Every structure is written in structure tokens, then in C-alpha cells.
Amino acid sequence: MKKNYWKIMLLSFATGVGLSIMSCGFAGEVSKSKQEQWKLPAPKKKSRVSLEQALNLRRSSKGGFSEKQLKEQQLGQILWAARGVNRPDGKLTSPSAMARYSVSVYVATSKGSFLYVSENHALLSVSDKDTRKGIGTQDYVKSAPVILVFVADLSKLPETIAMNRKISFVSAEAGAIAENVYLQCAALKLGTSLVGSIDKGFVKEAFNLGKDEEPLFGMPVGYVK
Numbered sequence: 001m002k003k004n005y006w007k008i009m010l011l012s013f014a015t016g017v018g019l020s021i022m023s024c025g026f027a028g029e030v031s032k033s034k035q036e037q038w039k040l041p042a043p044k045k046k047s048r049v050s051l052e053q054a055l056n057l058r059r060s061s062k063g064g065f066s067e068k069q070l071k072e073q074q075l076g077q078i079l080w081a082a083r084g085v086n087r088p089d090g091k092l093t094s095p096s097a098m099a100r101y102s103v104s105v106y107v108a109t110s111k112g113s114f115l116y117v118s119e120n121h122a123l124l125s126v127s128d129k130d131t132r133k134g135i136g137t138q139d140y141v142k143s144a145p146v147i148l149v150f151v152a153d154l155s156k157l158p159e160t161i162a163m164n165r166k167i168s169f170v171s172a173e174a175g176a177i178a179e180n181v182y183l184q185c186a187a188l189k190l191g192t193s194l195v196g197s198i199d200k201g202f203v204k205e206a207f208n209l210g211k212d213e214e215p216l217f218g219m220p221v222g223y224v225k
């Protein structure tokens with residue numbers, strides 16, 4: 001009787017673990033509630049590609065992307081490079097005006113759209129829909145397996161700051177994030193490009209953005225064709 005009890009317990013535990021592993025794969029179904037966070041694999045802090053090699057490989061890839069999907073590890077690595085935590089005090093891989101972190105990274109995939117939550121290195125679902133075709137105005141952007149979108153929240157900056165300074169702050173912040181993404185993509189042999197030509201109205205609706213949130217740039221990421 002005691003033996004059977006342990007057998008049943010072990011089997012239920014194994015089934016539970018199996019189901020959770022199956023449900024967290026990037027290529028798997030996203031059946032998450034709006035508030036559930038999808039934990040990404042820990043980023044690597046070392047690589048065989050030197051900074052100088054990555055700089056030498058950095059370029060905008062505009063020839064279209066192959067259909068090959070990114071692995072969860074690759075996506076997590078790129079998001080960490082963009083806006084991940086890199087110090088015990090919680091500060092990030094990219095700088096921020098007054099450390100207000102007024103620019104967030106949203107992620108559009110075939111399985112839905114998400115907000116990257118730096119402190120948890122996780123994704124928060126904002127939409128179950130595949131929004132990739134509506135974000136960029138150029139065809140090569142639409143072909144990417146993943147599109148990052150940098151969104152500013154101007155309400156995070158002090159009210160005493162003039163609007164034109166707020167805009168230059170968030171633009172510089174997005175530029176720093178973009179360069180990190182470019183270099184990480186170069187090191188991973190993936191293609192990307194910074195695109196200002198995005199449909200901001202579509203993005204606001206697709207990601208359910210708040211009234212103070214303003215889409216700035218997009219970055220399609222994928223294997224170059």
C-alpha cells in the first residue's frame with residue numbers, strides 16, 4: 001500500500017514537471033493568462049565573439065528573414081542585452097536618463113506579443129495575437145520571426161523636465177538599447193535592423209498601450225535569408 005502511494009506520487013510529480021517543460025518552450029503553444037510571466041533561460045555572460053568582432057559584424061540586415069524560429073535561449077539573450085539586469089542593484093545593460101527606465105521593450109512573435117520584464121528576465125503577455133505583420137511598413141520587417149518594439153513612457157520622467165528634453169532622453173535611451181541588440185545579434189549571427197518606420201497607431205492598439213506610452217522604434221530579428 002505504502003509502495004503504491006509513493007509510485008502514484010512520483011508519477012504525478014513527473015507528469016507535472018513534463019507538462020510544465022512542454023508548456024514553456026518557445027516553439028510551443030502560449031496558453032498563458034494575461035498576468036502570467038514566461039521565464040526566459042538565464043543569459044550567457046561569456047562568448048567566443050569579441051566586442052571588436054561584433055562591432056565589425058554590426059549592420060542592418062534588410063534582405064528579409066528566413067522562416068526559422070529563434071530559440072528561447074537566443075530570444076532571452078537578445079532581451080538581456082537590450083534591457084536585462086547586469087548588477088546586484090538592479091540596474092540594466094543599457095543606460096537610462098535619471099535611471100527612470102522610461103523605455104520598455106515589447107516583443108512580437110507568432111505566438112503573441114509580450115512585454116519584457118527586466119527584473120524577472122521574463123515575458124508578460126499583452127496580446128495572444130500575432131501582431132508582426134502590422135508593426136513595420138516595410139516587407140522585410142514583416143518577415144521576421146520576432147520584432148522588438150521600444151516604447152517610451154514619458155510619465156516616468158519628472159514633470160519639471162521640458163517635453164523636448166524628455167523626447168531627447170527617451171530617443172537616446174532607445175538608441176543605446178538598439179546598439180546592444182545590434183551587437184548581440186552580430187555575436188549570435190542573427191540579422192536585425194533599427195526601424196523608425198513603424199505604424200504607431202497599430203502598435204498602441206496591438207500592445208494595449210497606456211495613454212502615456214509612445215512607440216519609438218522597431219527591430220526585426222531573425223536568420224538572414
Ligand SMILES: Cc1cc2nc3c(=O)[nH]c(=O)nc-3n(C[C@H](O)[C@H](O)[C@H](O)COP(=O)(O)O)c2cc1C
Nearest residue numbers: 058059060061062138175193194195196197198217
Ligand atoms: C533612427 C534610425 C531610424 C531608422 N529607420 C529605418 C527604417 O525605418 N527602415 C529601415 O529599413 N532602416 C532604418 N534605419 C537603418 C538605417 O537605414 C541604417 O542604419 C543605415 O542604412 C546604415 O546601415 P548600417 O546600419 O548597416 O550601417 C534606421 C536607423 C536609425 C539610426
